[in-house]
Amino acid sequence: MSGSTVLIPCPCGACSADIAFQDRGTLQRLLRLTKVQDADEKLRIYDTAQHLVSVLDSLDPQPTLEARQVAKRLHQHLTSNGIMKPLLDLAISELHTLEEGVPHDVNSSLVQLLELDGTDEVLRVPIFTQLLQREQSPVECSICTEPVYDLVGEALKKWDTICSDYDGDWKWKVLPFPRKLEQRCSHTVDFCTECLENYIEAQLDQYGRAGCHLLTCPSSDCGRRLEYDEVKLYARQETFSKYDKYLTLEALSNLPSFRWCLAENCSYGQIHDLIESNHVSCEECGCEMCFEHQIKWHNDLTCEEFDSMEENGDPRFHETRDWVNANTKQCPSCGVNTQKGPGCFHMTCTLCRHEFCWECLASWSDIMPRSGQYSQSAHRDGCYFRSSNQQPTQVTGEHIPIR
Numbered sequence: 001m002s003g004s005t006v007l008i009p010c011p012c013g014a015c016s017a018d019i020a021f022q023d024r025g026t027l028q029r030l031l032r033l034t035k036v037q038d039a040d041e042k043l044r045i046y047d048t049a050q051h052l053v054s055v056l057d058s059l060d061p062q063p064t065l066e067a068r069q070v071a072k073r074l075h076q077h078l079t080s081n082g083i084m085k086p087l088l089d090l091a092i093s094e095l096h097t098l099e100e101g102v103p104h105d106v107n108s109s110l111v112q113l114l115e116l117d118g119t120d121e122v123l124r125v126p127i128f129t130q131l132l133q134r135e136q137s138p139v140e141c142s143i144c145t146e147p148v149y150d151l152v153g154e155a156l157k158k159w160d161t162i163c164s165d166y167d168g169d170w171k172w173k174v175l176p177f178p179r180k181l182e183q184r185c186s187h188t189v190d191f192c193t194e195c196l197e198n199y200i201e202a203q204l205d206q207y208g209r210a211g212c213h214l215l216t217c218p219s220s221d222c223g224r225r226l227e228y229d230e231v232k233l234y235a236r237q238e239t240f241s242k243y244d245k246y247l248t249l250e251a252l253s254n255l256p257s258f259r260w261c262l263a264e265n266c267s268y269g270q271i272h273d274l275i276e277s278n279h280v281s282c283e284e285c286g287c288e289m290c291f292e293h294q295i296k297w298h299n300d301l302t303c304e305e306f307d308s309m310e311e312n313g314d315p316r317f318h319e320t321r322d323w324v325n326a327n328t329k330q331c332p333s334c335g336v337n338t339q340k341g342p343g344c345f346h347m348t349c350t351l352c353r354h355e356f357c358w359e360c361l362a363s364w365s366d367i368m369p370r371s372g373q374y375s376q377s378a379h380r381d382g383c384y385f386r387s388s389n390q391q392p393t394q395v396t397g398e399h400i401p402i403r
Contacts, residue, residue, distance in 0.1 A: 005020055005021070005022050007019070024043065024046060027043065027046055031043070044091060047091075048087075049088060055111055056126055061124070063124060063126050064123070067123045067126065074116075075087060075127070078132075081155075082152075082154070082155070084128075084131050085132075087131065090131075109129075109130070110128060110129075111126050111127065111130075112127055113125070113127075114168070114170035114173060115170060116167070116168040116170055117167045127170065129174045132155075132174065133152045141191050141195055142191050143192070143218060144195050148192045150176050151175060156175075159171065159175075169233050172233055176193060177192055178192075178193045178234055180234075181217060181230065184224065184227070185219070185222055187219055187221065189219075190219070191218055191219070193234065197239075200234060200243075201239045203215045204243055206355075206364075207355075207365055208352075208353035209249055209354070210250070210334070210349075210352050210353060211354070212243055212247055212250065213225070213247070214365070215231060232244075252269060252271070253269075253334070258270070258271050258272075259272060259294065260336075261282040261287050261289070262287060262289050263282065263287035265285075266282060268282055268283070268284035268285065270282070275291060278292040278303050279291075279297055324337055327339055329358070331356070333356075334351055334354065336351045342397060342398060344393045344394070344396050345385070345400075357379060358392070359379070359383050359392070360379050360380035360382070361380070362383070363378075367379065
C-alpha cells in the first residue's frame with residue numbers, strides 16, 4: 001500500500017502482475033467480478049488499512065521511509081509474541097474507540113512517534129501503542145486511585161527480552177506503570193506513569209535548584225533518590241529541561257573559578273579563568289565585582305586596602321557591616337546576604353532559589369515535605385512558628401509579630 005493506492009496480485013493465477021486501484025468502489029467491483037466469497041471481510045480490511053494510513057499521514061513530523069520499515073517489523077514482532085493486536089484485525093468502529101484514549105494512560109493516542117536506537121542514528125518510529133494487549137481488569141494507582149489497565153501479565157514478564165532487538169526508552173515509555181524503576185527499587189511499582197510525571201514536576205518546584213538532586217521515588221516506603229536517566233525517561237520535556245539546567249548550575253557553582261553576578265536583577269554567572277586582576281565584570285549586565293571577596297567592586301580601594309580597612313576599622317565600612325548584620329540573613333544554601341521585604345516569611349533565595357523560613361532558616365523542604373502536610377516541628381528551637389498556630393505563609397511584614 002502506498003498512500004491511497006492499493007496493489008493486489010492479479011487473481012487470474014497465470015501471471016505475477018499487480019493490480020492498482022485507488023478507491024473502495026474499484027475494489028468492490030473487482031471483488032464482485034472475481035466472485036470472492038469473503039468480499040465483505042476484504043472490504044473491512046481495506047477500510048481499516050486506509051484509516052491507519054490516514055493516521056500515519058497526519059503525523060508531524062512525517063516518519064522517514066526507514067522509520068516506517070522498522071515500525072512494520074516491530075509491529076509484526078510484537079504481534080507474533082502476543083503482545084499487540086494485529087493491525088488489520090480491527091474494525092473502523094474499534095479504531096475510533098481506541099482513538100478516544102483512556103484516562104490516566106500514557107498511550108492516550110492511537111499512534112505515537114517514539115525514539116528507537118538505530119545503528120547510526122535515533123529513529124522516530126510510529127507505534128500504534130493503543131493496540132498493545134491489556135488486562136481485562138484494571139489496577140488502582142496508589143497515588144491518584146484511578147483504574148489503570150496494565151499490559152497483560154505474560155507480556156510484562158518477558159517485555160525486556162522481547163524488545164531487546166528494538167532498543168530505546170520507548171519500551172518503558174509505553175508502559176502504563178513506570179516499570180523501569182523496579183530495576184533499582186526493592187518494591188513493585190504501584191503508581192501510574194502519569195502520576196510519576198506529576199510527582200517529579202512537583203518535587204522540582206518544591207526543592208528548587210539547590211535541591212534538584214533530592215528527587216525521590218514516590219513510594220512512601222522507598223524514598224530512593226532517582227537517577228539522572230530515570231528523570232530523563234519519566235519527566236515531561238519541560239520539567240526535564242529545568243532539572244538538567246539546575247544540575248548544570250549546581251555543578252558550576254562548585255567550581256572555584258565560577259562566580260554568580262551580584263546585580264539585583266541579573267541571574268547570570270560565569271567562569272573567570274586566568275584572570276590577572278580580582279576586578280571582574282558580568283558579561284551579561286556589566287556589573288563590576290571583586291572575585292576574591294565576592295562582593296561588588298570596592299571602588300577606590302585595592303583588595304589589599306580593602307583587607308586593611310576591614311582589619312583596622314573604617315567608619316563607613318563598620319556602618320555598612322552593622323546595617324548588613326541587622327537587616328540581612330545569609331541564605332542557608334549559598335551564603336549570599338538576603339534582605340526581607342514586606343512579603344510572607346516563606347523566603348526564596350534570589351540567587352540559588354533555595355527556600356527557607358526567614359525566622360529560623362529551616363529548610364522549606366522539611367517544613368512542607370512532599371506529603372504536602374505542614375510540619376510545625378521542622379522549625380528550629382526558638383522560632384516563632386514552632387509554637388505559633390500561624391504558618392510562615394500567613395504572616396507578612398519585615399518583622400515577626402510582637403509575642
